[in-house]
Each structure stands twice: as structure tokens, then as C-alpha cells.
Amino acid sequence: MTQLHRPALTGIALCLSLVPAHAARAAPPQGEGVAWDIVADLTTEIGPRLAGSPREAAARDWAVVRLKALGFQNVRVEPFTIAGWVRGAESAELTGPYPQRLHITALGNSAPTPVGGLTAPVVYFASLDALRAAPAGSLAGKIAYIDHAFVASQDGSGYGPFGQARRQGPAIGASKGALAVVIRSIGTDHNRDPHTGGTNFPEGTKAIPAGAVSGPDADLIARIAGRGQAMTIHLVLEGHAVGELPSGNVLAELPGRDPSLAPVLLACHLDSWDLGTGAIDDGAGCGIITAAALNVAKHGQPLRTIRLLWAGSEEVGVFGGAAYAKAHASEPHALAMESDFGADRVWRVSFNLAAANKPLAERIAAALAPLGIPVNAAKAGGGADIGEIAKASGAAVIDLDQDGTRYFDLHHTPDDTLDKVDPAQLAQNVEAWTRVLAIVANETGPISGAAQ
Numbered sequence: 001m002t003q004l005h006r007p008a009l010t011g012i013a014l015c016l017s018l019v020p021a022h023a024a025r026a027a028p029p030q031g032e033g034v035a036w037d038i039v040a041d042l043t044t045e046i047g048p049r050l051a052g053s054p055r056e057a058a059a060r061d062w063a064v065v066r067l068k069a070l071g072f073q074n075v076r077v078e079p080f081t082i083a084g085w086v087r088g089a090e091s092a093e094l095t096g097p098y099p100q101r102l103h104i105t106a107l108g109n110s111a112p113t114p115v116g117g118l119t120a121p122v123v124y125f126a127s128l129d130a131l132r133a134a135p136a137g138s139l140a141g142k143i144a145y146i147d148h149a150f151v152a153s154q155d156g157s158g159y160g161p162f163g164q165a166r167r168q169g170p171a172i173g174a175s176k177g178a179l180a181v182v183i184r185s186i187g188t189d190h191n192r193d194p195h196t197g198g199t200n201f202p203e204g205t206k207a208i209p210a211g212a213v214s215g216p217d218a219d220l221i222a223r224i225a226g227r228g229q230a231m232t233i234h235l236v237l238e239g240h241a242v243g244e245l246p247s248g249n250v251l252a253e254l255p256g257r258d259p260s261l262a263p264v265l266l267a268c269h270l271d272s273w274d275l276g277t278g279a280i281d282d283g284a285g286c287g288i289i290t291a292a293a294l295n296v297a298k299h300g301q302p303l304r305t306i307r308l309l310w311a312g313s314e315e316v317g318v319f320g321g322a323a324y325a326k327a328h329a330s331e332p333h334a335l336a337m338e339s340d341f342g343a344d345r346v347w348r349v350s351f352n353l354a355a356a357n358k359p360l361a362e363r364i365a366a367a368l369a370p371l372g373i374p375v376n377a378a379k380a381g382g383g384a385d386i387g388e389i390a391k392a393s394g395a396a397v398i399d400l401d402q403d404g405t406r407y408f409d410l411h412h413t414p415d416d417t418l419d420k421v422d423p424a425q426l427a428q429n430v431e432a433w434t435r436v437l438a439i440v441a442n443e444t445g446p447i448s449g450a451a452q
């Protein structure tokens, strides 16, 4: 809290006592600089931008205008198509034993419920493994419900294993005859907002309705299951597949002084889920990488080309990353980096660099040390959108790991909005990215990833 002089405090305290409590709330964060402007303007002027939607197309147009205005060159859209999905009406009610409305949202790729919805008995599974162990055919005519124990952590490592309840659970339920699958949201908050996200129905598996209930609703279901009482749910999930839709990646470059040197690729994703406005996922990421590139250029034209990839359709299956890899696999890439884990501060750096690049890693570590960012001994994992190109090109990968403690409170919910971006933490991200980029974009020697 800010220290105030005593005389001023008296006056302010008096003023505050005269205004209603709601008016005394803290003002929303106001940031400044390129990163803030990008996330603020994108969430204000475009808002939700579901993959394949007209709003995602509007976001591409917006991005081209903004990146050109910022001085980037070779700004272009590389189009591709995706298997489209649109949300529809969605609601759920526990109809027995205690009738109550549940807060639910459909998962991407969910099939629609029949007209009027469906009502069916619930089979409760405490984990995805418990569902896997259910006998074939045992879920015929039932709604399979999957609980799990995902908890917050700084590195967000629970999302991989527990997120499988969302990614694979509905298909596993379908394979055992379930009419529909409902899961506890893959989130760490205690709010009434459910978390959406994509699920997959592999070839040969019939798509069924699939949704996620909010944490408090999941707790209610778990309490009733714990009493051994039978439950029934009425489900309306009208989201459905709509065939092919247009999407695309936006690329922009700051050309390097030596075009013979492999470029540095920086990625974020432009699409968002439709419930929020995609501030932390991933407007902030696009702001961070773009601001860092411009910061480096302020000190003179970099040696290597810096290429930005604002990927399309990441959320629904990493289509943008796949399209980029397909189009650019034959080009050399020195290094790939991605910002797609919110807007909270960078707390650690991870490397995937060839042994010969050890001195480079040491220089980067020394540049980050004053920011209190230590080196993670484990190898950098990269991100969804750079995964394929890094593998195909043998590019090095550096992760500036962001603090994920509160990321899954907001992830894929209506609460992913601009006010959740802390300008000070956003600025710390930009500073860390700038320091790394200033070194790698001016590195004369070869840069590559560790041998696979």
C-alpha cells in the first residue's frame, strides 16, 4: 500500500467515508507501452475471437494494421482452414436427488444434445483412470461424470495430466456407451464460472455432448456422490460442428542485417476462447513478444531477422502451429520461443540449446539474473505453436516460464479479461524477453537445439 502524508490521509479518509463502498473499489489497472496497448486494444476492439469465427478474421485484419503501424515488414496472413465448431445454448440442472441449476459450458468439439436436451442418470468417476477402468458398455444410457484433483502450482504442471479428463474423457466415455460426459472444470478457482477448452473425438469414436461444470458445482456433485446417492442431470448443450471454416496465421518481421543467418521465431496465438476476451490467453503473449522485438530494434537493426507468429486456431487443436510448420519446415530456424501462459511474471528460464551453445546460455542467464530469474535445470519444453517447427527445423528453444499460480483460476473462463493483466508484471515479461532477444538476435555463431 502507498504511504501517504498524514494531512492528506485525513482528507482522503473523510472523502472515502462519504462515497458508497462500491465506488471506493480500486481503479482498473492502467498500463502503458506496446505490450499493454496490444492486449488492451485487442480485447477492447475485437474481444472474443473463437477459432474460425468472423471475430477471429477481424482480429487478423486488426493485427495486420497494428503490426504495419508499429513498423514491422513482410506483414502477411497465411490462411488455412479448420474443422469448425460453434457454441450454442447451454444449461444443466441436477434433477435428482436435489433439483438445482448447475453452471456448465460446452467443451469445444462437443456434439449437440437432442432437441429439448437429455436427462439421464449420472455415473460418478473420481478420476479419468476410474472411467478408463469402467467395463465396456457399462455407461449405455448414462451421463459419465469425471472428477479430478487439479491444484494450482507455479509451473502449472498439473495441466498436462489432469487436463486429460477434458481432452480424452469424453471420447473414453463415448467408447463405453455414455450418452454424454460432464467433467469438473480444469481450473483451480472457486468461482461459479465453468472453464471451456477443446476435447477430441478420434476417428472411429462417435462425438457425444461434453461439458464442464464450475468448481462449486463439481463440489456439490462430489458431496452427493460421497453420500452414495443416485443423481440425474438434465443437459442442454447445443454447440456443434459446422464443417470447414477459414482461419490463418499473421506473420511479421524485423529483417536482420545478415539475411544468410537463420531467423529467430517468436510466437503467441491470436485466437481465444469465446467466453472471455482472451487477455491472458493470449493477447498478453502477443503484446509481450511484439514489444520485445521493437525494444531490440530500438538499439539498431538486429543481426538476425526476428519473425513474429501470431498464430490462429491454437485453442481448438494447434492448427496455426501445424500450418506454420507445414509452410516453413524447409527453412532454417535458429531459435523458437513462445509466450502463451498468461501475463504473470517470468520466474525461471529453461533452455533447449546444443552443447556448443553453452556460452550463449550462460550469457542469457547472466542477463536475466539481475531480474531474479534463475535457470531451470530441466530442458525447455517450448509451446504448442512452436512445437512442430522446432522439431522439424532443429531450432533451439528457450522458455521464459511465467508464474502459473493463478493462471488456471482464469484460463478459458469468462473472467479472462483485461483487468486480470497486471501492468507491472507485463512489463517484467517484456524486460526479460528483451534481454534474451537482444542476445540471440545478435548472435553471430550458429544456434541450434540439443540433439533429439
Ligand SMILES: [Zn+2]
Binding pocket: 269, 281, 282, 314, 340, 341
Ligand atoms: Zn493459449
